[in-house]
Amino acid sequence: MKPHFIALAVSGMLLVGSLCVAQKDSHPEKPAKNSAHDYTELTKAPEKARVKPNPFEKDPDAAIAGQFLFENHCAECHGEAGIGGKKAPSLRAQEVQNASSGTLFWLLTSGVTRKGMPVWSKLPEAQRWQIVRYLKSLGPKPDANPDKPASPTAR
Amino acid sequence: MLRPTRFLASSLFLTVCFALFPPAPRAQEKPYIVTYDQFLEEPRSLEVEYFSTFGTQRDGNQFHSYWLELEYGATAWWTTEFYLDAQTTFHDSTVYTGFRWENRFRPLRREHFINPVLYVEYERVNGADKLLKEVEGHDVESNFAVPNAAARQEIKNELELKLILGSNFKGWNVSENFLSVKNLAGEPWEFGYALGASRPLALKGAPKRCNFCPQNFVAGVEMYGGLGDTASFGLRETSHYLAPVVAWNMPSGWTLRASPTFGLNDNSRRFMIRWGVAKEFSGFGDLVKKLFGGRS
Numbered sequence: 001m002k003p004h005f006i007a008l009a010v011s012g013m014l015l016v017g018s019l020c021v022a023q024k025d026s027h028p029e030k031p032a033k034n035s036a037h038d039y040t041e042l043t044k045a046p047e048k049a050r051v052k053p054n055p056f057e058k059d060p061d062a063a064i065a066g067q068f069l070f071e072n073h074c075a076e077c078h079g080e081a082g083i084g085g086k087k088a089p090s091l092r093a094q095e096v097q098n099a100s101s102g103t104l105f106w107l108l109t110s111g112v113t114r115k116g117m118p119v120w121s122k123l124p125e126a127q128r129w130q131i132v133r134y135l136k137s138l139g140p141k142p143d144a145n146p147d148k149p150a151s152p153t154a155r
Numbered sequence: 156m157l158r159p160t161r162f163l164a165s166s167l168f169l170t171v172c173f174a175l176f177p178p179a180p181r182a183q184e185k186p187y188i189v190t191y192d193q194f195l196e197e198p199r200s201l202e203v204e205y206f207s208t209f210g211t212q213r214d215g216n217q218f219h220s221y222w223l224e225l226e227y228g229a230t231a232w233w234t235t236e237f238y239l240d241a242q243t244t245f246h247d248s249t250v251y252t253g254f255r256w257e258n259r260f261r262p263l264r265r266e267h268f269i270n271p272v273l274y275v276e277y278e279r280v281n282g283a284d285k286l287l288k289e290v291e292g293h294d295v296e297s298n299f300a301v302p303n304a305a306a307r308q309e310i311k312n313e314l315e316l317k318l319i320l321g322s323n324f325k326g327w328n329v330s331e332n333f334l335s336v337k338n339l340a341g342e343p344w345e346f347g348y349a350l351g352a353s354r355p356l357a358l359k360g361a362p363k364r365c366n367f368c369p370q371n372f373v374a375g376v377e378m379y380g381g382l383g384d385t386a387s388f389g390l391r392e393t394s395h396y397l398a399p400v401v402a403w404n405m406p407s408g409w410t411l412r413a414s415p416t417f418g419l420n421d422n423s424r425r426f427m428i429r430w431g432v433a434k435e436f437s438g439f440g441d442l443v444k445k446l447f448g449g450r451s
Binding site: 065068069072076109112113115118119124125130 | 185192195197198228230264266270323355358359360361364370437438
């Protein structure tokens with residue numbers, strides 16, 4: 001075996017090993033302090049998008065399905081149960097909870113790519129509405145016990 | 156020369172490592188192997204992918220080509236990827252065939268009916284490259300009949316530009332790619348295309364965590380081929396392929412893709428079987444920062 005192959009293999013193993021160890025460091029992230037600026041994008045939703053009703057408004061399973069989708073795709077940045085993470089604001093703030101379902105759907109679809117939020121139109125429309133249904137079910141962040149998530153079927 | 160056992164040992168090591176330390180789950184990939192859709196990698200996420208193509212060859216030896224792909228979401232509007240390519244030609248040899256570095260940019264801020272993505276790639280590959288990651292110009296089956304020892308003597312430095320257009324409509328994703336490739340040694344621009352359409356088997360998410368829910372499976376079809384070059388633009392002496400595609404996005408973050416591929420004219424290989432496995436590492440960029448003492 002040639003020396004440069006050995007060096008390459010050892011370097012690769014060290015890198016992957018280091019990353020694996022780092023992956024195990026799963027300290028919960030402290031929620032970010034949110035400024036009003038984090039939510040200004042919500043005000044940019046066009047009227048047509050804002051008034052769109054959620055087709056899953058009365059579907060009791062939608063919030064549960066939305067919770068699984070949220071955990072898979074959104075919790076990495078927005079924190080468990082949307083309490084906010086280091087990279088993205090809380091989704092239990094008044095600005096989000098008071099926004100219409102259509103506004104949240106629009107933001108999820110378009111993303112805010114210049115500020116780091118990816119476009120989520122890769123998820124089918126129905127799944128995006130299910131996530132919105134889950135978000136609206138969370139309600140404002142309870143002050144007394146911020147770690148306890150609200151029930152997804154609360155609303 | 157790259158021995159298959161060495162490649163397999165590295166792949167096995169990576170697989171065991173990934174399985175032992177599962178990161179946060181996140182995957183919703185389209186099933187295409189050649190066609191690009193309009194979606195970029197999530198910011199600071201790394202996707203490690205392995206793709207493999209087994210191809211038949213008339214008047215020559217069958218081959219197995221493979222690439223390792225590292226795809227990183229630099230920002231929400233810029234994804235960068237690095238590829239290492241190799242191939243085994245049966246009754247001949249296994250050779251490393253080159254590397255590629257590609258970048259994709261999403262120029263528009265909002266979602267539209269048609270969403271453009273700009274693609275720029277530099278590749279340094281040798282003549283034994285049998286990846287078929289794209290088909291361009293006058294690529295035909297007989298090009299692959301040259302023995303590896305002779306073919307790898309030719310080194311190509313190429314610039315590839317693509318316009319990627321993607322739309323979503325009633326659960327369907329429709330993507331169109333138009334590509335042009337320039338060998339920097341002064342050869343003419345070559346052109347090609349790739350088209351794809353796909354849809355998840357179910358559009359609604361299931362109210363339970365499951366591996367086999369229909370929403371996790373995406374099926375579709377893609378078609379790709381060459382369009383000649385600046386000297387002779389058109390379909391003459393070009394090859395074209397049609398391929399059903401399927402992807403399985405597992406909640407654990409793994410994605411499996413498979414695609415039986417059929418040649419559509421006499422210049423095309425008759426049949427290829429293509430498959431790939433991908434694993435996404437969310438927050439990879441933050442991990443690297445952490446490793447070097449930075450704050451994520």
